[in-house]
Structures are given as C-alpha cells and as structure tokens.
Amino acid sequence: MSGTETLLNGFRKFREMYYEKAPGLYQNLLRHGQNPRFAVVACSDSRVDPAIVLQTEPGDIFSIRNVAALVPPYEEDGRYHGTSAALEFAVKALKVEHIIIIGHAHCGGVEAMIRKHEGGKAGGTFIAAWTDLLREAHERALAADPGLDGDALQSASERQAVLLSLDNLATFPFVLDAVTAGDLSLHGWYLNIFDGALEVWNPDTETFERQS
Numbered sequence: 001m002s003g004t005e006t007l008l009n010g011f012r013k014f015r016e017m018y019y020e021k022a023p024g025l026y027q028n029l030l031r032h033g034q035n036p037r038f039a040v041v042a043c044s045d046s047r048v049d050p051a052i053v054l055q056t057e058p059g060d061i062f063s064i065r066n067v068a069a070l071v072p073p074y075e076e077d078g079r080y081h082g083t084s085a086a087l088e089f090a091v092k093a094l095k096v097e098h099i100i101i102i103g104h105a106h107c108g109g110v111e112a113m114i115r116k117h118e119g120g121k122a123g124g125t126f127i128a129a130w131t132d133l134l135r136e137a138h139e140r141a142l143a144a145d146p147g148l149d150g151d152a153l154q155s156a157s158e159r160q161a162v163l164l165s166l167d168n169l170a171t172f173p174f175v176l177d178a179v180t181a182g183d184l185s186l187h188g189w190y191l192n193i194f195d196g197a198l199e200v201w202n203p204d205t206e207t208f209e210r211q212s
C-alpha cells in the first residue's frame with residue numbers, strides 16, 4: 001500500500017462528505033440512474049480535471065478524457081474507438097444536452113505533435129499516431145498566421161485543436177441528429193489553467209472570449 005496513502009485518505013474524506021454528510025446523494029443516483037446534462041471532452045493532464053476546475057458534483061458531468069482532449073474523426077472500421085464509444089453513450093443513452101470540448105494551455109499532446117512536425121522524435125507506440133490527429137490544427141494555426149512559432153504557435157494550435165474536435169464531433173451522425181433536433185449543443189472552451197482563465201468559443205464572432 002506504500003505510496004497510495006494520500007489517495008486512501010482522499011477516499012475517506014470523500015466518504016465523509018458524500019455518505020455521512022449527504023447520505024441520500026448516491027442512493028438517488030442509484031435509484032434514478034445518472035442523468036448528467038453535460039458531457040465533457042478534456043485532456044488526461046493531471047492539472048485540468050474538469051470536475052475540479054468546474055466545481056461539479058457527482059452525477060453532473062459525463063467525463064471523457066484522452067491525450068489532448070481530442071474528438072477523432074467518425075470512423076466505422078470495427079476498431080477500438082474509446083472516445084467515440086463514450087460519445088455515443090453520452091448522446092444516445094444519456095441524452096446529454098451539451099458536449100463541451102475543453103482544450104488547455106501547455107498541452108503535452110499538442111507539444112508532442114509540434115515537436116514531431118518540426119523533425120523531433122515521435123513519442124511512443126500510440127501517442128504519435130493519436131497526436132497526428134492534431135496536425136490539421138497546427139496547419140490551421142500557421143495558415144492563419146504564418147509567422148507563429150514557439151509558445152504562440154503552441155497556444156494557437158491548442159485553440160485550433162478545440163475547433164478541429166468540434167468539426168469532427170459534428171460529423172458523428174448521432175451528434176448531428178441530436179443537434180438538428182435542437183436537443184444538443186456543442187461548445188469549445190480553452191482553459192489557461194496557469195492564468196486561471198477560461199475562454200469560450202463564440203461561433204458568431206469566431207473568437208475565443210475570455211470569461212470573467
């Protein structure tokens with residue numbers, strides 16, 4: 001058990017808060033099932049946990065996390081699509097009302113993609129293939145401003161990655177159906193966790209707007 005005491009202590013605090021002080025919460029979530037209004041696609045990065053950042057309660061958000069908060073293209077190839085399976089469940093079974101893509105600053109996935117693109121070493125067996133999905137975000141960032149490099153290129157690519165994921169999300173037939181029916185809204189957010197800032201994509205102005 002050595003090394004995991006912090007987590008076990010955390011569970012004790014959780015149990016005190018959610019079972020001893022609010023004994024009905026999980027009984028209700030069992031009796032009525034989960035009914036989250038929100039699905040969130042966030043990065044696996046340990047610093048950007050959506051339940052912590054958005055201060056939600058158990059049952060509030062259906063959380064989908066992967067490297068770089070990506071929605072891959074819709075592919076019916078019989079392979080193992082974890083993110084797509086979670087999206088399918090969120091939309092078709094849970095009937096969430098909102099899907100929110102949350103990209104973030106200093107994302108290691110985006111950094112790995114840029115490094116590889118600039119001739120650096122590709123990371124791992126799976127990371128390089130997964131972050132190849134980001135190449136278009138990098139291209140879009142450079143097309144918008146060919147002079148970008150360094151941190152500016154990275155943060156522009158991170159924001160473009162959110163938009164790319166939104167574009168991919170809209171190609172899933174069950175997502176498109178729910179959006180067309182007016183039952184589902186799609187959102188792109190960008191979290192600058194180091195400045196404590198959250199930006200929300202406004203499709204009308206085509207800008208990320210910093211929230212107060």
Ligand SMILES: [Zn+2]
Binds near residue numbers: 043069106108109110
């Ligand atoms: Zn990340």
